[in-house]
Amino acid sequence: xxxxxxxxIATIVAIALVFLTFHWPFSQxxxxxxxxxxxxxxxxxxxxxxQYFPHPGCVAESVTFRLGSDKGTPPLITIEKLTVQGxxxxxxxxxxxxxxxxxxxxxIPPPGTGEKFHAKRSEITVDELVADESIxxxxxxxxxxxxxxxxxxxxxxxxxxxxxxxxxQVALTNPKPPGxxxxxxxxxxxxxxxxxxxxxxxxxxxxxxxxxxxxxxSGMLSSKGKFQGVLDHIEIQGxxxxxxxxxxxxxxxxxxxxxxxxxxxxxxxxxxxxPAYAHFWRTTVVSAGSIAGISGQKGKTTALDxxxxxxxxxxxxxxxxxxxxxxxxxxxxxxxxALIPPEKRPFLRKVELxxxxxxxxxxxxxTDTQENxxxxxxxxxxxxxxxDPESVLSDLKGHVVLKDGTATFSNLSFSVPxxxxxxxxxxxxxxxxIDLHGILRTDAKLSKTAxxxxxxxxxxxxPFFKKKPAGSLVPVKITGTYQNxxxxxxxxxxxxxxxxxx
Numbered sequence: 348x349x350x351x352x353x354x355x356i357a358t359i360v361a362i363a364l365v366f367l368t369f370h371w372p373f374s375q376x377x378x379x380x381x382x383x384x385x386x387x388x389x390x391x392x393x394x395x396x397x398q399y400f401p402h403p404g405c406v407a408e409s410v411t412f413r414l415g416s417d418k419g420t421p422p423l424i425t426i427e428k429l430t431v432q433g434x435x436x437x438x439x440x441x442x443x444x445x446x447x448x449x450x451x452x453x454x455i456p457p458p459g460t461g462e463k464f465h466a467k468r469s470e471i472t473v474d475e476l477v478a479d480e481s482i483x484x485x486x487x488x489x490x491x492x493x494x495x496x497x498x499x500x501x502x503x504x505x506x507x508x509x510x511x512x513x514x515x516q517v518a519l520t521n522p523k524p525p526g527x528x529x530x531x532x533x534x535x536x537x538x539x540x541x542x543x544x545x546x547x548x549x550x551x552x553x554x555x556x557x558x559x560x561x562x563x564x565s566g567m568l569s570s571k572g573k574f575q576g577v578l579d580h581i582e583i584q585g586x587x588x589x590x591x592x593x594x595x596x597x598x599x600x601x602x603x604x605x606x607x608x609x610x611x612x613x614x615x616x617x618x619x620x621x622p623a624y625a626h627f628w629r630t631t632v633v634s635a636g637s638i639a640g641i642s643g644q645k646g647k648t649t650a651l652d653x654x655x656x657x658x659x660x661x662x663x664x665x666x667x668x669x670x671x672x673x674x675x676x677x678x679x680x681x682x683x684x685a686l687i688p689p690e691k692r693p694f695l696r697k698v699e700l701x702x703x704x705x706x707x708x709x710x711x712x713x714t715d716t717q718e719n720x721x722x723x724x725x726x727x728x729x730x731x732x733x734x735d736p737e738s739v740l741s742d743l744k745g746h747v748v749l750k751d752g753t754a755t756f757s758n759l760s761f762s763v764p765x766x767x768x769x770x771x772x773x774x775x776x777x778x779x780x781i782d783l784h785g786i787l788r789t790d791a792k793l794s795k796t797a798x799x800x801x802x803x804x805x806x807x808x809x810p811f812f813k814k815k816p817a818g819s820l821v822p823v824k825i826t827g828t829y830q831n832x833x834x835x836x837x838x839x840x841x842x843x844x845x846x847x848x849x
Contacts, residue, residue, distance in 0.1 A: 372438065373397050373405040373431065381471065388412040388423055402444070404432040414456075426451045443473045451481040454494070473507040483519075495522050504534075512536060512546065524568065526556030532574075543579030543614050550574075551585075558589065563694020566592040566603070578613045585609075592627070596695055599665045601627045615640060616647070627666070630658035636685075646689025653683045653702075660706050667695075667776060674829065677709035677743075695776055700749035709743055709761075745770075752777040759783070768823070779829040787823045 372378075375395040382390045393409035412424035427450030433443050479501050484494040501518035512533040521528050532549015556568040572585020585607060592603035607623035617639035625632045636651035655663075657680060661673035668674065683702030690697045745759030752775060759770040770785030827833035 372441075373403060373433065375405075375407075378405060378407060378431070382410075382412070386412055386424075388414055402432050403435060403438060404430070406430050421454060421456075423455075424451065424453050441471045443471055445475045445477070446473050448476075448478040448481070451478050453481070453483045455483070455485045457486050470508070472509045474505065476504040476507045478502040497522060501529075510536060515549070521553070521556065524556040524558050524560050526568070527554045528552070543612075544577045546577055547581060547613070548573075548575035558592070561694075562692070563595055563698075564593065565595055566590070566600075572607075574611075576610075581611045581613055583607075583609045583611055594666050594694070596669070597665065597667050598669045598671075601666070603627050620651070628659065628662040630655060630662040630679075632658070644689070648689060649685070649687035651685045653685055654681065656680045660709065675706070675709050677706045679704065679706045681705065683747075696752045698749065700747065700754075703744070703746050705742070705744035706761075707742065749776070756783065759785070770825070772825075774829075781825050781827055781829065781832055783825040785823060786820065788820050 372381075374397065375392060378395070379390050379392055382388075389412070391411045391413075392407045395407050396405065398404045398406065407429040408427065410424075410426040410429050411422045413420055413422050426448050428448075430445075430447045430449075431443060432445040432447075437443060478499070481499040481502060483497040483499060485496075486494045498520040499517060500520070501516065503516045505514045507513050512535045514531075514533050516531045518527070518529040520526070528551060530549050530551040532547065534547050535545060538544045550573045551571065553568070553570040556570070558568055559565040566589040568587055568589045570585055570587040572583055574581050574583040576582045587603075587605045587607070589603040591600040593600045603625060604627075605623055605625045608621055609623070610619045610621065611617070617637065619637045619639070620635050622633050622635040625634065632653055632655045634651045634653050636649070638647050638649045640646070641648050657678055659676070660679040661676045663679065664673035664675065681702060681704035683700050683704070686699040687694075688697055688699075743759075743761035746757045748755045748757075754774045754776060756773070757771045759772075761768055766787060766789045768785060768787045770783045772781075772783035772785075774781050774783070821836060823834070823836060825832055825834055
C-alpha cells in the first residue's frame with residue numbers, strides 16, 4: 348500500500364514537471380507577454396533570469412514600458428529591477444506571492460497627447476506588490492517646463508489582480524505645496540472600459556505642507572480625513588490646521604482651522620467644496636465653490652462663495668494690515684463671491700471679490716480717529732458736552748467689488764448718533780489710498796460738527812446746506828491714505844449719490 352502511494356505521488360510530480368516544462372510562467376517570453384497584456388504597452392527586458400529554488404520566480408532588469416511600438420517615444424515606465432517570487436502551489440493556481448519593483452519611474456504624458464494607458468485586470472493574483480522609492484512624473488503641457496514630480500518612498504499593494512478590491516499603503520512627497528502624504532485604503536476592482544468608475548476609499552494624513560510656495564500667503568499646513576467613491580467623484584471629509592497662517596502683505600499670524608466636505612475628480616484634479624468652515628481668532632467663514640480647470644485656460648481657477656455671520660471685523664482686517672492693531676473693531680456679516688485665477692501675479696492683485704457686507708457697533712482703534720468721530724457725533728447732535736460716552740459707527744454697510752488690488756464701493760452708508768452718511772468710491776489695498784465721495788446728513792447745523800477756524804468757515808456755508816426743519820445736508824469726501832485720511836466738503840460734487848433715508 349505504501350509503495351502504491353509513492354508511485355501515485357511520483358506520477359503526479361512527473362505530470363507536474365512535464366506541464367511546467369511546457370508552461371513555465373517565469374520565462375522571459377511569458378513574463379513579457381503578461382506585462383504587455385496587463386499594461387497595453389510594448390515591454391522590453393534587457394536582462395532576465397529564472398529562479399527555481401527555494402521559490403520559483405524570476406528577476407528582470409532594465410524593464411521598459413512604452414505606449415506603442417515606437418522605441419523613439421519616451422517610456423511610460425522604467426524599472427531597474429523587477430523581482431517576482433512565486434510558490435509551487437501558485438504555479439497551478441496563477442498565484443504570485445510577491446513582486447518587488449526597484450527604481451521604478453513612471454512618466455504620465457499631458458492629457459490629450461499621444462496614446463492613453465489602459466490597465467487591464469490580470470488573471471494572475473499577486474499577494475503583495477512593493478514599489479518603494481519610486482518616482483511619478485506628470486509631464487507639463489508646455490515644452491521645456493519641468494514635470495510635476497511625486498517622490499513615492501513607500502508603496503505596497505495587496506491582493507492585486509483578484510476579483511475584489513486591492514488594499515494599499517502609500518507614503519509620498521507632494522510637490523505643491525511640498526509636504527508628506529500617507530494614505531491607506533482599498534482600490535478597485537479596476538473598471539477597464541471606464542476607469543473613472545473604479546472604486547477607491549481610505550484615510551489620509553498630509554503633514555508639513557509649506558504654503559509659502561503660493562504667492563501671497565505662508566504657513567505650514569497639516570490635514571487628515573477620509574474618502575470614498577469612484578475616481579471621477581471621490582467624496583472627502585477632513586480637517587486642516589495652519590498654526591501660523593499669514594497673508595504676506597500683513598504682519599499678523601493666525602491659527603487657521605478648517606473642516607470641509609468636498610468632491611474630487613481624481614482624473615483631472617478638479618475639487619468642489621460643499622461646504623468648508625474656516626475658523627480664525629473668533630470668526631468663522633463658510634465657503635462653497637470649486638477649484639477647477641476652465642476650458643481654454645491653463646491651471647485651476649478658484650471660485651468660492653464666502654459668508655460670515657456675527658464675526659469680528661478686526662479678525663478679517665488683521666489678515667491684511669501691517670499695523671499692530673486692526674483699524675476697526677465691531678460685529679460683521681457678509682456674503683461675497685471670490686475668484687482667484689491661475690495667474691502669476693501677487694495674491695492681492697489677482698484675487699477678485701464682489702458682494703455685500705455690514706458692520707455694527709464699530710469703533711476705530713486709533714485714538715485720534717475715534718476722538719474725532721466722538722466730537723463729530725456730538726456736534727452733529729448739536730451738543731457741546733465733551734463728557735458724552737464714546738460714539739460708535741452703526742449700520743455700516745455697502746456693496747464692494749475688488750479687482751486688481753482696488754476695492755470699489757457703492758451704496759456705502761453708515762451712521763453715528765446725530766449723523767448719517769452715504770458714499771461711493773475706491774480704496775486701494777495695495778497703496779491704502781482712499782477716494783470716497785458722498786452725502787452727509789446731520790441733525791444740527793454743519794458748523795456744529797467742527798471747531799475753531801473750520802467751524803467759522805462752515806457757519807458761512809450753513810445757509811447753503813441747511814435742511815428743513817433743522818440740520819444740514821452736505822456733499823463730503825474722504826481722500827488721502829488710511830494712515831493720513833483727509834475729510835472735507837466735496838464742493839465739486841464728484842458723482843455724488845442721492846441722499847436716501849436711513
